[in-house]
Amino acid sequence: MPESQFFHVPGQERISPWRAGSLTNRISDFRRFVLTRHGHDDSDGTGQVFRSDVSSLPGSATMTGIALKSAKLFLMLFWAAAPMPAFAEPEITIVSPELGEGLQSNDNKGHYPELAHEVLDRTGKAYSYSVLPLKRVLSELTTGQADCVFGMDKRFLRKFGIDTQNLVESDPVLVSRQHIFTPPGAKLLTDLKSLRNKSVAILNGSNLEKTLKRQGVNFVLVNSQEAKLKMLQLHRVDAIMGWMPDMYLTADYFGIEKPDYDPQAVLTTTDVKLICRDDDTGRALVSATNEVIWRFRADSTFQRINEQWSGALF
Secondary structure (H helix, E strand, O other): OOHHHOEEOOOOOEEOOOOOOOHHHHHHHHHHHHHHHOOOOOOOOOOOOOHHHHOOOOOOHHHHHHHHHHHHHHHHHHHHHOOOOOOOOOOEEEEEEOOEOOOEOOOOOOHHHHHHHHHHOOOOOOEEEEEEOHHHHHHHHHHOOOOEEEEEOHHHHHOOOOOOOOEEEOOOOEEEEEEEEEOOOOOOOOOHHHHOOOEEEEEOOOOOHHHHHHHOOEEEEEOOHHHHHHHHHOOOOOEEEEEEOHHHHHHHHHOOOOOEOOOOOOOEEEEEEEEEEOOHHHHHHHHHHHHHHHHHHHOOHHHHHHHHOOOOOO
């Protein structure tokens, strides 16, 4: 604290106006200062003047009362003008959907947490990052328990009936594309019509569940990316629905042969972004995130991450 923000009573410790955090204590401190300057020994620290002592102060008891009132006025003005102490920014709560082993598991391990931390650690913001089931991610965002979501975009949220009007999103960190995957060497399937009379495995809670029902497609719900790949490998289904780069990252992680797909036959796309509530905290984090993304595009950071991901990003 600067020298000017201390009351210094000769022969005593420096008294900070923030010492007790209240105006009353600051006034008491200044009273001690005034009395000590006039030769009164306030050794008990109460700031009280005995009647016999008042007469010994210069001027009279009336003048002492005026001086103390002036001290109160001075301290009130000082308190109003003094800078408030700085407080640390609150921790921003970020949630992200569980994607499976190797991608993003509930122990915060996998490629996507690494990517998220690579970006978020450079924003200079305090944050927590939790991996949760998709339904809980959506619930925590809509109820305000979470400030932000990482790993999707507003368009994807709207497919689940979420109002995105009061949300802001960052630039994309990467673009994820949804495809139909078939066993290596089998005929490629390129659209939903090609799935008629076929058996298909999809993740439980997939955005395509209702669409496949309307199309009359026979599908099986599974709980993990690994389960989909193994069912396809064992020819228990004709095809699986999945996202790139997720499917190839999962196949590499578990040592499963990579399935075939048509890169040009894209069912839908989702930008991997940071989505936050549209308030001061959310806008500040999204702005800082965009700056990091722009720097990563300008240098070799994204290329290095892509090499770590076996070239699955682009």
